[in-house]
Amino acid sequence: MEIPYIYYLVVSGVMFFAGVYGFIARRNMLAILISLELMLNAVDINFVVFNRYLYPCQLEGFFFTMFAIAIAAAETAIAIAIIINIYRNIKNIKSDNLDKMKN
Amino acid sequence: MENIGSEVIFYIIAAVMVIFSVMAVTTKHLLRSATYLLFVLFGTAAIYFQLEYEFLGAIQVAVYAGGIVVLFVFSILLTQGLGKKQEKIKKSKLVLALSAAVIGAVVCLYSLISHVFPNSRYALGEDITMKRVGEDLLGSGQYQYVLPFELISVLLLACIIGGIMIARKR
Amino acid sequence: MDYSFSILILALPLFMFLTLALGGNKMSQKFAGLLGTAGLLTIAVLSYMVAFQYFGMDRVDGIRPALMPYNFEWLSFTDKLTINLGILLDPISVMMLVVITTVSLMVHIYSMGYMHGERGFQRYYAFLSLFTFSMLGLVVATNIFQMYIFWELVGVSSYLLIGFYYTKPSAVSASKKAFIVTRFADLGFLLGILLLSFYTETFSFDQLTADGGFFLTSTSGATFMGCSVAAWAMALIFMGGAGKSAMFPLHIWLPDAMEGPTPVSALIHAATMVVAGVYLVARLFPVYLSVPEVLELITWVGAITALYAAVVACVQSDIKRVLAFSTISQIAFMIVALGVCTSMIPSEGGLGYMASMFHLFTHAMFKALLFLGAGAVIHAVHSNEMSDMGGLRKYLPITHITFLIACLAIAGIPPFSGFFSKDEILAAAFNKSIFWGVWMTVVAAITAFYMFRLYFGIFWGKEAKHEHTPHESPATMTIPLIILAVITCVAGFIPFGEYITSNGEAYHIHLDMTVAITSVVCAVVAILLATWLFAKPNSKPEKMQAALPRLHKWAYNRFYMDNVYQFVTHRIIFAYISRPIAWFDRHIIDGTMDMFATVTNSVAEKIKGFQSGKLQVYVWIYIVGAMILAAAAIYTLCIK
Numbered sequence: 024m025e026i027p028y029i030y031y032l033v034v035s036g037v038m039f040f041a042g043v044y045g046f047i048a049r050r051n052m053l054a055i056l057i058s059l060e061l062m063l064n065a066v067d068i069n070f071v072v073f074n075r076y077l078y079p080c081q082l083e084g085f086f087f088t089m090f091a092i093a094i095a096a097a098e099t100a101i102a103i104a105i106i107i108n109i110y111r112n113i114k115n116i117k118s119d120n121l122d123k124m125k126n
Numbered sequence: 127m128e129n130i131g132s133e134v135i136f137y138i139i140a141a142v143m144v145i146f147s148v149m150a151v152t153t154k155h156l157l158r159s160a161t162y163l164l165f166v167l168f169g170t171a172a173i174y175f176q177l178e179y180e181f182l183g184a185i186q187v188a189v190y191a192g193g194i195v196v197l198f199v200f201s202i203l204l205t206q207g208l209g210k211k212q213e214k215i216k217k218s219k220l221v222l223a224l225s226a227a228v229i230g231a232v233v234c235l236y237s238l239i240s241h242v243f244p245n246s247r248y249a250l251g252e253d254i255t256m257k258r259v260g261e262d263l264l265g266s267g268q269y270q271y272v273l274p275f276e277l278i279s280v281l282l283l284a285c286i287i288g289g290i291m292i293a294r295k296r
Numbered sequence: 297m298d299y300s301f302s303i304l305i306l307a308l309p310l311f312m313f314l315t316l317a318l319g320g321n322k323m324s325q326k327f328a329g330l331l332g333t334a335g336l337l338t339i340a341v342l343s344y345m346v347a348f349q350y351f352g353m354d355r356v357d358g359i360r361p362a363l364m365p366y367n368f369e370w371l372s373f374t375d376k377l378t379i380n381l382g383i384l385l386d387p388i389s390v391m392m393l394v395v396i397t398t399v400s401l402m403v404h405i406y407s408m409g410y411m412h413g414e415r416g417f418q419r420y421y422a423f424l425s426l427f428t429f430s431m432l433g434l435v436v437a438t439n440i441f442q443m444y445i446f447w448e449l450v451g452v453s454s455y456l457l458i459g460f461y462y463t464k465p466s467a468v469s470a471s472k473k474a475f476i477v478t479r480f481a482d483l484g485f486l487l488g489i490l491l492l493s494f495y496t497e498t499f500s501f502d503q504l505t506a507d508g509g510f511f512l513t514s515t516s517g518a519t520f521m522g523c524s525v526a527a528w529a530m531a532l533i534f535m536g537g538a539g540k541s542a543m544f545p546l547h548i549w550l551p552d553a554m555e556g557p558t559p560v561s562a563l564i565h566a567a568t569m570v571v572a573g574v575y576l577v578a579r580l581f582p583v584y585l586s587v588p589e590v591l592e593l594i595t596w597v598g599a600i601t602a603l604y605a606a607v608v609a610c611v612q613s614d615i616k617r618v619l620a621f622s623t624i625s626q627i628a629f630m631i632v633a634l635g636v637c638t639s640m641i642p643s644e645g646g647l648g649y650m651a652s653m654f655h656l657f658t659h660a661m662f663k664a665l666l667f668l669g670a671g672a673v674i675h676a677v678h679s680n681e682m683s684d685m686g687g688l689r690k691y692l693p694i695t696h697i698t699f700l701i702a703c704l705a706i707a708g709i710p711p712f713s714g715f716f717s718k719d720e721i722l723a724a725a726f727n728k729s730i731f732w733g734v735w736m737t738v739v740a741a742i743t744a745f746y747m748f749r750l751y752f753g754i755f756w757g758k759e760a761k762h763e764h765t766p767h768e769s770p771a772t773m774t775i776p777l778i779i780l781a782v783i784t785c786v787a788g789f790i791p792f793g794e795y796i797t798s799n800g801e802a803y804h805i806h807l808d809m810t811v812a813i814t815s816v817v818c819a820v821v822a823i824l825l826a827t828w829l830f831a832k833p834n835s836k837p838e839k840m841q842a843a844l845p846r847l848h849k850w851a852y853n854r855f856y857m858d859n860v861y862q863f864v865t866h867r868i869i870f871a872y873i874s875r876p877i878a879w880f881d882r883h884i885i886d887g888t889m890d891m892f893a894t895v896t897n898s899v900a901e902k903i904k905g906f907q908s909g910k911l912q913v914y915v916w917i918y919i920v921g922a923m924i925l926a927a928a929a930i931y932t933l934c935i936k
Contacts, residue, residue: 037145040231045151048223097285104293
């Protein structure tokens, strides 16, 4: 008897909303990025679980997760490049200090 | 017996993931938060292994744990330095974040519990051989993914160039 | 006879204007001046050739025919009503060509000395060329619309030249005043042209004047406010002429126009542009003859202006202003001469036309001479005020002699040119009625008085203190004075009636001895009076001033005409018409627009908070919104 897949969904749901909490609450941009990774991973888990349990013959969720991992890597690299660039310019990576374009 | 073993393993993994994901977003040390993220990512990889998607688990470990987290650690050290405490979270923001998270979690959990899911077809799945992964990734038929594959490769190239351009010193 | 070269008379000054205006800054001042003068010399020679050829021609049926070497269609409104551009040569336009080019040439030469070293010297010559072009175009116009176009062009060049010293506020306001007053008068001119063309369906002078009755019949029956449309049209056209010729009450711009450089005053505001009104009436003379009530109006306007300007000129202290009022008065003489005409035939009441043109010719010469002489005086003492002058005859001998000749000419002393032409005008006035004859004789006497007051004030009388000893002007300035003085001496002997008469037939001028003797006696008496009062420093003028304080004060302030204008424009037009309109514009029209802007602005202000730029707030809104939607979806599903 395998584990009911709703368990996985609960775990990924908790992960996701932990990510949401971090995204909104944290000020440091790196922390926000970490929260984002959490959310992405939660979604990946969902894909894999649904693929495995409901449509085991096709590999849609599998490949979707694979591509998502690739995109997440790319996105993180770019985001960190931007953050470091910002840090160079204003010596700070607090999200609420980034209002130069506003005024 | 085997089932009980895998169930125990699952609960351990689930507990680790839940605890560390919450800790990752609540800890005041950025470096610690990156470390907790690493544990969560390992937990995810473990779930993939448990679901017998070994290749995906390997990718998860290689790319996330090996690549992204190292990147995080570098950038944290570059921008923060060691042992520097984060400022306190503002109360208004805390309220906002908690409300969003709690509302979301409640709605999701309620829908998970109240929804009647179809039966599992786990047993029908055969083993995922590397041969199949390779064919599906580079084939152009139904349920085959050469087009996204190429798109992702272009995207990665663009990211490499973009990353260089952005981080370059002027 | 071939007149095709006459197009050069128009093309050359335009070309000179473009050259000097576009390339003037690249040239040295001397080169620009020489270029302008050489160009004008060529134009003058061409004009003399045209005049020689035209007046040397045999008469056709006893009259001199009007020629049109060029006349092409420029704009066509309807089949019949077209605007042409061309060149019309007839006795008066050929005479005007000679007058304009001669005076303009003198002024060009004179300016090389007078304007030497001024900033904008090249610009000055460019404007002079523009003016010459426009004025020549005006006189050779084949139709009334072409005349109107060039009429406005002379207005513009006059505006530009009055405002030549554009850093001086008084010059700027004087140029604006001149432009606005003449524009106001031109409004009447334009209305008149439209009325005229509406009824006669033509702009062309030869059709309008071919038969005076043609115009009357085409407008017969149509009346407006008790007068025929013909009378209205001609009166409105005269209004334009009165504005340009500074007739009372539209004269106020001319004294102020003296803010421009003195040679410009000589050319534009004494000799050529201001007589455009006289020229206009003369051009349409047969038509005016058919509406005698308008001629009556013209006579009255001219006579009142002549007397008014002469009286005011007696008490002004700025020499250029004296000359300006004298100009107004003399132009009024010409206008009166046209107004007192009763027929086309010179010997039967049409003498005034010839007299007017004759006076126009002689006046242009001696008034240009007076202005240029005054310019030489101002050049020497650096002041316009008579009190800064006096006793200059020792320092400026050439200017003194030429100025004296011009004064004698304008006073009407034989054998100088002014005597002959003024005598014809007085004869024409006496022809009409004794009343006008006496009136004009009195004005002529006053003219002699104020001119000699000016003459004595400048060259005799008490010597004022000078910063440095005044010295005679350079040759470029004295040569034009001498040339003009010679012309003034001999011009009276030109058999003018041979060339220009109202109906084109030759008319032999003969002096009416009673008129001539009366006027000369009056002039001599006035000169003697002026000599007694002003030749030696004494207290008699002050005593006279004290005896008639009110008259002196009124005349000195030009009978408060400027104040009347000030009152009418500021207190009445601005206060009761412009201000309500401005209020309406500012509050109703602008207010509506402002309201739209204010509403948009306040709405934007209210919703601005939604776009705070805070990413985390956006995420919160997004997630909570999504969750509310999800909850709603779940709720509806459960209800089912």
